[in-house]
Amino acid sequence: MITAGSDDISVRMQRAQEYLNSTLRFTSKNTLDDLKEYLKRLGVPADGMKIVHVAGTNGKGSVCSQIASCLREAGFRVGLFISPHLSDIRERMTIDGEMISEEKFLACFETVRKEAEAAAGDGLPHPLYFDYLFLMAMIWFSEEKPDYLILETGLGGRLDATNSIDCKVMTVITRIGLDHTKYLGDTVGKIAAQKAGILRKDCPAVFLDDPREAFLSIKETAERVGAPVIAVTGSMWEVLRSDENGIDFLLHTRYDKNLRVHIPGRALYQCENAALAATAARILLGREGCTDCNVIRRGIENNRWPGRMEEILPDVWIDGAHNPDGMRAFLESIRNASERGVKGEQPVRRILLFSCMKDKDYRQELRMIGRSGLFAEIAAVPMSGSRALGAEDLRHLIGECADGVTVRSCASVNDAVRDYVLAKESGTEVYAAGSIYLIGEIRDLVEKRRREINENGITEGI
Numbered sequence: 527m528i529t530a531g532s533d534d535i536s537v538r539m540q541r542a543q544e545y546l547n548s549t550l551r552f553t554s555k556n557t558l559d560d561l562k563e564y565l566k567r568l569g570v571p572a573d574g575m576k577i578v579h580v581a582g583t584n585g586k587g588s589v590c591s592q593i594a595s596c597l598r599e600a601g602f603r604v605g606l607f608i609s610p611h612l613s614d615i616r617e618r619m620t621i622d623g624e625m626i627s628e629e630k631f632l633a634c635f636e637t638v639r640k641e642a643e644a645a646a647g648d649g650l651p652h653p654l655y656f657d658y659l660f661l662m663a664m665i666w667f668s669e670e671k672p673d674y675l676i677l678e679t680g681l682g683g684r685l686d687a688t689n690s691i692d693c694k695v696m697t698v699i700t701r702i703g704l705d706h707t708k709y710l711g712d713t714v715g716k717i718a719a720q721k722a723g724i725l726r727k728d729c730p731a732v733f734l735d736d737p738r739e740a741f742l743s744i745k746e747t748a749e750r751v752g753a754p755v756i757a758v759t760g761s762m763w764e765v766l767r768s769d770e771n772g773i774d775f776l777l778h779t780r781y782d783k784n785l786r787v788h789i790p791g792r793a794l795y796q797c798e799n800a801a802l803a804a805t806a807a808r809i810l811l812g813r814e815g816c817t818d819c820n821v822i823r824r825g826i827e828n829n830r831w832p833g834r835m836e837e838i839l840p841d842v843w844i845d846g847a848h849n850p851d852g853m854r855a856f857l858e859s860i861r862n863a864s865e866r867g868v869k870g871e872q873p874v875r876r877i878l879l880f881s882c883m884k885d886k887d888y889r890q891e892l893r894m895i896g897r898s899g900l901f902a903e904i905a906a907v908p909m910s911g912s913r914a915l916g917a918e919d920l921r922h923l924i925g926e927c928a929d930g931v932t933v934r935s936c937a938s939v940n941d942a943v944r945d946y947v948l949a950k951e952s953g954t955e956v957y958a959a960g961s962i963y964l965i966g967e968i969r970d971l972v973e974k975r976r977r978e979i980n981e982n983g984i985t986e987g988i
Contacts (some may be wrong), residue, residue: 535628535629535632536628538632539628539631539632542631542632542635543615545635545639546615546635546655546658546659547655549652549653549654549655549658550654550655556651556653556654556657556687557685558685558687558689558690560650560651561653561657561660561661561687561690562690563645563650564638564641564645564650564653564657564661565661565664565690567641567644567645568637568638568641568661568664568665569668570661570664570665570668571668574693575667575668575675575691575693576673576674576675576695577674577675577676577677577691577693577694577695578590578593578674578675578676578677578694578695578696578697578698578806578810579676579677579679579688579689579691579694579696579697579698579724580593580676580677580678580679580697580698580699580700581678581679581682581683581686581697581698581699581700581721581722581724582679582698582699582700582701582702582721583700583701583702583703583704583705583717583721583849583851583852584700584701584703584705584795584849584851584852584855585700585701585795585798585799585802586608586678586679586700587608587678587831587834588796588799588803588831588834589698589700589799589802589803589806590606590608590676590678591606591608591829591831592799592800592803592804592807592825592826592829592831593676593698593803593806593807593810594606594674594676594829595825595826595828595829596803596804596807596811596821596822596825596826597673597674597807597810597811597825598622598623598825599821599822599824599825599828600811600814600816600818600821600825602672602673602674602814603621603622603672603673603674604621604622604672604673604674604675604676605619605620605621605667605670605672605674605675605676606619606620606621606675606676606678607619607660607663607667607675607676607677607678607688608620608678609656609659609678609679609680610962610963611966612832612833612962612965612966612969612970613966613969613970613973615631615659616628616631618659618663619631619659619662619663619666619667621667621670621672622672626663626666630666631662634662634663634665634666635662637662637665638653638658638661638662638665642658656680656681656687657687660680660687660688661687674810677691679721679724681706681709681710682706682709682710682720682721682723683699683720683721683722683723683724684719684720684721684722684723684724685720685723686723686724688724689723689724692726694724694726694729695729695810696729696730696732696806696809696810697724697725697726697729697730697731697732697753698731698732698733698802698803698806699718699721699722699724699731699732699733699734699744700733700734700799700802701734701736701798701851702714702717702718702721702734702737702740702744702851703717703849703850703851703852704717704849704850704851705717705848705849705850705851713739714737714739714740714743715739715740715742715743716743717740718739718740718741718743718744719743719744719747721744722743722744722747722748723747725744725747725748725751725753726751726753727751727752727753728752728753728754729753729754730753730754730756730809731744731748731753731754731755731756732756732758732802732805732806732809733755733756733757733758733802734757734758734759734798734802735757735758735759735760736759736760741757745757756780756805756809758798758801758802758805760798761778762777762778762779762801762805763775763776763777763778763797763798763800763801764776764778765794765797766786768792768794768862768863771790772788772789772790772791772792773788773789773791773792773793773794773796773797774786774787774788775787775789775797775800777800777801777804777822779801779804779805779808780805781805781808781812781819782804782808782819782822785804785819785822785823786823787800787823787826787827788827789826789827791835791836791837792835792843792859792860792862792863793834793835793845793855793859794855794858794859794862795855795858795859796834796835800826803825803826804822804826807822807825808822832969833845833846833962833965833966833969834846835856835859836969838968838969838972839947839950839972841950841954841955841956842947842950842955842956842957842972843955843956843957843958844957844958844959844965844968844969845859845957845958845959845965846959846962846965847891847959847960848882848886848891848959848960848961848962849891850890850891850894853890853891853894853895853959854894856959857894857895857898857900860876860898860900860957861898861900864900875902875903875953875954875955876900876901876902876903876954876955876956876957877901877902877903877904877905877946877954877955877956877957878895878901878903878904878905878956878957878958878959879904879905879907879936879942879946879956879957879958879959879964879968880892880895880904880905880906880907880920880924880958880959880960880964881906881907881908881909881914881915881920881939881960881961881963881964882915882920882923882960882961883913883914883915883961883963884913884914884915888923888927888960889923889926889927891960892923892924892927892928893927893928895928895931896927896928896929896930896931901931901957902931902932903931903932903933903934904924904928904931904932904933904934905933905934905935905936905942905946906920906921906923906924906933906934906935906936907920907936907938907939907942907958907964908920908935908936908937908938908939909939909961909963909964909967910938910939910967911963914963917935917936917937918935920935921933921934921935939964939967939968939971940971942968943968943971943972943975947968947971947972948975
């Protein structure tokens with residue numbers, strides 16, 4: 527039990543997270559009926575909440591954040607439940623961009639823990655990690671009562687814990703690609719069918735018309751359940767300019783024509799995400815009587831979503847690309863910047879910091895990296911934790927798949943940040959990709975270094 531008292535709150539937070547990490551051992555995946563029973567026992571009402579449910583392979587977090595930003599620009603209070611987190615587990619539960627407090631996190635944690643103990647006597651399985659956090663979030667949101675609640679699925683859609691909520695006002699499905707094939711299916715169509723499990727009768731469904739196999743699969747489900755379809759096509763955004771100052775593009779939705787939008791950075795894939803988010807937000811706001819297209823523009827432009835082609839230091843970029851489709855978008859954004867001559871000249875060299883987990887197959891992504899010809903060097907960066915691939919195994923894997931690229935290895939993420947990020951040479955660009963956990967660790971270390979500089983007046987190393 528984790529109780530209040532003399533223990534520092536940070537210690538209690540650490541113990542709570544250790545407990546959550548251990549929940550994998552308790553049971554197999556809970557059914558949706560199990561989750562619905564937990565919500566009922568916890569007294570969490572779903573009816574009356576304006577819930578937007580978002581699934582997909584890549585872009586879910588960005589689209590959730592962009593929709594939330596648009597709704598906030600219109601004056602609404604918006605809750606957001608996302609997965610995974612980069613640095614702080616509380617990132618998963620926010621209202622208007624503010625994380626749940628540590629005190630409230632622990633209170634919700636204890637409420638679920640006590641209910642899980644009581645439910646065990648009735649044969650109800652213990653919630654797994656994601657399910658547990660979802661239940662905690664729903665307790666908090668039901669207390670805070672935001673105007674809108676945006677839920678991002680974890681794995682899949684049909685059997686995801688978030689799909690235990692039936693009352694929704696909008697569903698959105700982002701780009702579908704091959705990922706988690708062991709659980710979701712070995713084709714884009716099969717995976718799309720799992721994602722489409724979030725659709726509901728009479729609830730508008732916004733999704734891409736590409737790839738075609740995914741579109742047809744989702745459309746078939748929508749027609750079967752009676753969900754109105756709003757397809758987002760590639761003609762709905764047009765890049766005007768992309769350089770060191772960011773990306774200017776036009777949005778051509780069914781509601782707003784030639785809406786000029788600017789976003790910082792070089793992540794071209796955010797234009798597609800913006801088209802999805804703008805379409806969904808426009809429908810929601812139209813129901814609220816808001817027709818000002820500038821609300822959508824400001825929502826997209828003012829949104830910041832960390833870890834997606836984010837420049838954390840000059841010429842140091844981190845991106846959550848961790849599957850083939852994500853890697854394709856990542857490489858496309860770098861290639862576009864190169865072809866357009868960002869900063870007026872080609873960098874002397876590009877270096878990629880790469881890592882992966884033992885239970886992932888990154889061979890296809892590494893082959894894509896090798897074929898791209900974008901990187902002079904790849905550094906194998908082992909992460910902490912039992913799931914992470916060790917330095918030598920990782921170095922061998924990269925050398926085997928990314929032929930023709932210099933491969934080096936680091937002893938740790940800390941060493942990689944010290945040697946490649948903080949000591950970056952002029953004329954060099956450094957990128958990190960391959961694992962969400964890697965970019966989270968790198969981001970934390972850079973932020974820690976910034977704090978040291980601010981607190982101690984250090985002038986070197988950043």
